[in-house]
Amino acid sequence: MKVSYNDEKWRVTRRWLPWRRRVRGAGKAWDLVPSLPAGDDPVSGAITLVVLVIFAPVIAVAVVLTVLAAIEFAVLLLLVPFLAVARMAFGRHWVVEVRRGFTPYYEEHAGDWAASSERIRQLAASISRGDLPLHTLGDDAGPVSPS
Numbered sequence: 001m002k003v004s005y006n007d008e009k010w011r012v013t014r015r016w017l018p019w020r021r022r023v024r025g026a027g028k029a030w031d032l033v034p035s036l037p038a039g040d041d042p043v044s045g046a047i048t049l050v051v052l053v054i055f056a057p058v059i060a061v062a063v064v065l066t067v068l069a070a071i072e073f074a075v076l077l078l079l080v081p082f083l084a085v086a087r088m089a090f091g092r093h094w095v096v097e098v099r100r101g102f103t104p105y106y107e108e109h110a111g112d113w114a115a116s117s118e119r120i121r122q123l124a125a126s127i128s129r130g131d132l133p134l135h136t137l138g139d140d141a142g143p144v145s146p147s
Helices: 026-031 042-054 056-089 113-129
Strands: 002-005 008-015 094-100 103-111
Touching (some): 008 103, 008 113, 042 056, 094 113, 103 113
Antiparallel strands (some): 002 008, 008 094, 094 103
8 A cells, every 4th residue: 555644655565475575786786887988980999898898897796686686586476476375375474564665664463364454554544644653674774672
């Protein structure tokens, strides 16, 4: 469920997988690679070659991160149907997570499908009122209270 607060988009959803994606930064690595000079003269070719040699390590890291992210995404696509059916069949509890944009912000165990639906509605309503949950996920998260 998407809600807005202070012109920010918040997403309150069930987490379908028991883990979060791990490979990140492929897009940021490609941002470090400069655009190559265009041209068909020998000077442009020489400049392009020098730029490619200088930025070869950055390009290599970007390629490796992109390949790893693609493999991880393919594995996730293959596993999601099986994990969802297994979760519903065996009555595993769902995790409700709150994300600011696409950045994880908060999560909690919410029980079965009906209980997690109700908790999603409660969290979305409280966020739209301005009552944000504790920031327990991410690099800038505050201290986690024991539960």
